[in-house]
Amino acid sequence: MITQKELAKKLNISISTVSKALNNSPEIGKETIERVHALAKFYKYQPNQNAVNLKKRETKTIGVIVPNITNRFFAKVLFSIQEEASNLGYNIIICNSNESLQKEKDSLKVLSNGSVDGFIVAVSEETQLTKDYSHFEGLVNEEIPLIMFDRVLDKINCDKVIIDDADASKKAVNALIEKGREQIAFVSTIFDLNVGKLREHSYEEAIKFNFNNKKKPLILHITPEKDSQSQIRSFLENNPKIDGVISADNISGTQTLNVAISMGYKIPEAISIIGFADDAISKLSVPKLSILDQNATKMGEATVHLLMKRLKNKADEMPKSTQIIPTVLNNAGSL
Structure with a gap:
């Protein structure tokens, strides 16, 4: 099934323009709207209903998926995300992939039904080993806000927060x-x-x-x-x-x-x-x-701020960015 991204590529226009044209936005010219609808009809384009639900609703909730909730580093990042999200009036739903590709896919599928406004994710080990990124590619193609942190995928065009x-x-x-x-x-x-x-x-x-x-x-x-x-x-x-x-x-x-x-x-x-x-x-x-x-607290705060920025600029062609959090060397006694 063809996606908005593929329609945009064939028409040599932006994904945002395709999305607006499909919704008959007054921001888009009549000729462009007709071209988009014609091509969509030719390829029997069907919108992703989960993505439609997510775009139409504002839930004030963030979906967070981590590979190991018992890992001290991820636990600290989670705490920071929750604190910062709460300060901004948002709730979070936490899912633990347990390093499993399938659990990661299932979590994204469940939360993509309109339960959250966007995602913050640290990628599972199995996803990296199998190089199966289809579930993330789907989110990006449907312009669902996605922030990756620490464990990120270079091939996925989304905002990222990492340490140097x-x-x-x-x-x-x-x-x-x-x-x-x-x-x-x-x-x-x-x-x-x-x-x-x-x-x-x-x-x-x-x-x-x-x-x-x-x-x-x-x-x-x-x-x-x-x-x-x-x-x-x-x-x-x-x-x-x-x-x-x-x-x-x-x-x-x-x-x-x-x-x-x-x-x-x-x-x-x-x-x-x-x-x-x-x-x-x-x-x-x-x-x-x-x-x-690794400044887990700063990393958590940065993911929330980056997601808020993305949510406020959904309609803009704002380029994806990677924020780098500096590390600090602390000599506690073994150096």
Whole structure:
């Protein structure tokens, strides 16, 4: 079935113009309206009823879909979204995809019946692995407001809020080098996600640049099939000269710190460790984990403000934007 986007492409006009012409808007000239209706009739165009419902109603409600509601980072972003939305007179409906593509699709389908005015989404792991983006493409084609945060898809043309992952990894490498570290490793449990890949790639580039390609990156991908602490222990035993570690996520940094201490390493004298995490995670070890704070609160606020801007400018051809939230390196004790 043909979409408004495809009609617009065939007629060489904007999607917004097609939408207005189909609704016989006085803003559009008679000739253009006739051309749009003629082509729509030829291709037997049928409007997406869910999208029509969503456009016609103002519910003062936002649909928020996250991949793991128990994850500390997503929980903090959710809290921030709820607080900011409430301040602006909006409610939110939260759905947990549990890293499932089908649950993500089901959540969008259920909420697209007119229950919400727009969506804020962090993409599930399965969606990224399968590269099935059809459910998001449908939203974009029907001009339903969509904001992606943290886990975003480059191929989906929507507004996005992210942290500067590349800069954060480089910042961590530079901080370790300033402490005199020469064998810097990278550990990750999110190596199959876009954010994990970006953080890892930036780490590799920073190592090559700072050491003039004389040192090889040392990388551990922690898999769920085996005990994570055992994997970290084996990695440290097989690379005894490691004196610095960067963790890509909010769990592996604390795990690495605790394993290193159990092996007799003094932290930070023997090994310095930095993790992408927050203050709460940092406090789970002694000494506290030094962190790259992802500013979950600011990210949540930014997604709401960006969605409000999009809702107020539905009729405009406002270009999609990507807002970058800076990270902050906090030396809590392990650097």
